[in-house]
Amino acid sequence: RPPPSCAPAPAPTMDGGSSTDTPAAAPAGPLRPVPVGAAAPFPTTSPPPARTTSLGELGGPTGVSTQRAPSAGRAPPTANISNNPGADMSFGGMTDEEIEHLREGGEVFDSLFSTRRPKDVAAGISSGLKSIARGAVAGAVSLVAMPIAGAKDGVGGFFSGLCSGVVSAVALPATGIAVGAYQVARGIGNSADAISASKEGKTWDEDKREWVFYLLDDERQEIEREEAEAGANSASALGTEGGDERKVKDREYYDLLSVSTGATASQIKKAYYKEARKCHPDKCIGDPDAANKFQALGAAYHTLSNEQLRAAYDKNGKPDANGAGGLLDDQIDPKIFFAVMFGSHLVEPYIGELWIASTADTILKDIGAANCDESFDPTTADIGAQMHAKSSKETREAAKRKQRKREVCCATALRERIRPYVEEGLDIDLFAKSCNEEAVKIGQGAFGGVFLTAMGFTMRLEAEEYIGFRKAPFVSVEGHWARVQKSANVSRQNLALAGAGLKAARLGQQAMKDVEAVKRNKARPAPVGEEGRDPASPPVANEEDQKIEREQAAVAAERLEESLPVILELAWAFNVKDIDKTLKGVCRKLFADASAGMDERLARAQAVRVLGIEFVREGEAASAAESDSISAASIKTRAEVAVMTTLAKAQGQELSDEDTENMIKQAKEAAAMRAATKAAEAL
Secondary structure (H helix, E strand, C coil): CCCCCCCCCCCECCCCCECCCCCCCCCCCCCCCCCCCCCCCCCCCCCCCCEEEECCCCCCCCCCEEEECCCCCCCCCCCCCCCCCCCCCCECCECHHHHHHHHHHHHHHHHHCCCCCCCCHHHHHHHHHHHHHHHHHHHHHHHHHHHHHHHHHCHHHHHHHHHHHHHHHHHHHHHHHHHHHHHHHHHHHHHHHHHHHHHHCCEEECCCCEEECECHHHHHHHHHHHHHHHHHHHHHHHCCCCCCCCCCCCCHHHHHHCCCCCCCHHHHHHHHHHHHHHCCCCCCCCCCCHHHHHHHHHHHHHHHCCHHHHHHHHHHCCCCCCCCCCHHHHHCCHHHHHHHHHCHHHCHHHHCCCHHHHHHHHHHHHHHHHHCCCCCCCCCCCHHHHHHHHHHHHHHHHHHHHHHHHHHHHHHHHHHHCHHHHCCCCCHHHHHHHHHHHHHHHHCCCCHHHHHHHHHHHHHHHHHHHHHHHHCCCCCHHHHHHHHHHHHHHHHHHHHHHHHHHHHHHHHHHHHHHHHHHHHHHCCCCCCCCCCCCCCCCCCCCHHHHHHHHHHHHHHHHHHHHCHHHHHHHHHHHHHHHHHHHHHHHHHHHHHECCCCHHHHHHHHHHHHHHHHHHHHHHHHHHCCCHHHHCHHHHHHHHHHHHHHHHHHHCCCCCCHHHHHHHHHHHHHHHHHHHHHHHHHHC
16 A cells, blocks of 8 residues: 655644645655655755844843854754644643643642752752752651551551652652752753853843843833833723813812812822911911811822722712721821831932831721721721732732832942942042941931941942952852851841840730730729619729729830830841842842943942941941930830821921931930939939
8 A cells, every 4th residue: 555645734724724835745656765865855844044032122232132043953843733723732642631730740840849940050059959858858758648648548558658658758859869960960051151141241030040131221211111001000090190070979088189080199299288388287377277177188188199098089988987097097107207217318329218117108008998998897807817818919019019119229329329439430548438428427317327237238248249259250269258148147137036026026915914904904893782883884983993094004104115125126127137138139230230341340349348348337336326226215205206207297397307307306305304303303
């Protein structure tokens, strides 16, 4: 019987037909030998053109491209997948179910062993050790768990599980060793590419697992575009993109601010500050209703300036009296409060907005939005679970975007700070002198020593690591020593955070006990035999009970005030860890910026190292003089001034950072005078 034709069948098209460019099949017939040197009767397929990948896609400069062509002598890859719904989806004779099981098995394998592409030999060794360790642990767990699980089916199940456990105990570690060896080999093979890419000024992308060109200005512009798109989407969702009137359930807040229901966020902010100055109680002394007008104005701005609260107000109208909180909660801005509390305005160009302030602001907004949500039930005990289910994913994504923007802004500010040395040729001694002068100024502020020490230490280590490995890749003693110091610093930060957390938890429990004791005394039963009292009515406290309550409340307040230093210690543990993490990202972006040549990047690192050294030197000197800043009285004073500052700014008043520090200074002096007077009266 003659064999079938070797010519391919017509290729199916998108509409189910066949391509006219494909040669028709030849009639069946016997095969003829092909003379040597003659063209083969089989249709040939020319290799596809080289794939041109713009470095702009990889984070590099536009106008430059790399070409990836298939290897010589190798046919281009093909897939047995057709656009025709009725086409055979099998792969290698496997059914769809088998392919799905294979895919799931691959996911489990990747989650158990470290199989991602290592960037160099060091990463390959690290990945290999992880795979070996995971294989050994998984084998040991299987040896114990499988017989226990099989014992549920009886003796036979126990021995069956034991056999499976023994097999797993041997196979999994062996697989881990094989994968580990493979990862080490991959790391060795990728080391040449790593050295070459590093010399070219590329940086390793952890997400893409490849070497790319990174441009700081491009990322900043990308963030600006994303924010503009997000703002446009929010305005579109609220129907405020055009500023036209929209149909809402209640427009009282809009009328208070004298804006349309379609006003944008910037228009609402400008209108609030304008109206706040008109009806401020200090400027309207003769108007008895000025205070009430001002409070209503603050409530209106608080609602309309928050996207979630505004959407709920437009839909449902004004919240009831038990809604999103009182006037104090409405007008407290956590960002302003913590900026005053920690005095971070002088170091904001280097570290941006503190994580603790940003997190508090996000939590308050989520609570306010949840309170305005009809489906939110505040009477249930699991309020946190409701909020987590509603906005945990969005909150994480928003926090990630905010941290990215924070690092880019700080990297841009740091680049401008070191520009005189890097680009303008300023002498190193003069640059160090300017850094020292700036450090002295920061050290004079609140907690300046702590800020300087935390920032300077991270800056110096990041710069030394970069300089070391730039001069001697892989074998730099200076670079490896900087990495060791960084690891030790992270361990110290974790221990400090854990210790401060335990202290705060113990003191918090004690304060809670005091408060509960006060509540128990309030519920003291009335004397037996008291006539005329309804048994269901609450007990009536006599004068002695009220006196006891006042005394115990004073004790609870005193205990809480005594715990303020521990609470501040916990807050600073979070701050130091946050500063370290942020500055690491800032320095990496600054040193990896491909818009600068390799020599300029090295100069950037040297300038950052000088800045870090000066910060640490002055920070250690300033920390010795900050013992008064951690006293309970000082913390209480700063907190009171921080609340007053946030309220004043919410009411339209403009206070500079110098005004705030002067208020704190005056409050401390007044507190000292009161303490001296009290001591004199006691004598």
